[in-house]
Amino acid sequence: ASDFKKQMIDVAPVLASVNGLKWKIWSIDETNKEASGYYLFENETKLNTYLKNVFFVGMGNNATVSNIVVKKFEILEEPTAITRGPIGKN
Template sequence: MPYLLQVDFKFEGPFGDKMTNTFTDIANSINKEEGFIWKIWTENKETKEAGGIYLFETKEDAEKYLDMHTKRLKGFGITGIKGKIFEANEQLTTLNRGPLRKQ
């Protein structure tokens, strides 16, 4: 059963295209994480927040990534990091066309 990881934090920017240019290397490195399936990057310029929704193959993979990512964010001086892990309900997610596998 796949697991969702939700991470959000206060973020001063950059946003939009500048965010893409700044974090492309990190995005590529995420693809190599153990058990990683996909990520949706989130950003809200008005509330100065950013983060992501990730899907991992196991809870252990999500926990390991959250620990590493939290340390990395703190290394960038980011505080107030919130991370939550959820089990995905496969039947309902499939009914609503949610992708739960690598494509």
């Protein structure tokens, strides 16, 4: 596994304890040196607290990460439920 993958494995248990985080899906494209994550928080307040106090602090201290883009989206609950999206699960 790449060094980045190893870092993410080390970070995952810490992230799992973040207040309000229901789940995160991790993804990576090693060929293009890109990674992404899809997060589900209990509410926007907890998401914003995480971004301010954890995410940007941690990413700012990680020399292997650059060009960070954060986008917030509203979940379309009805079609997500039809396609079995895990929005109601921990």
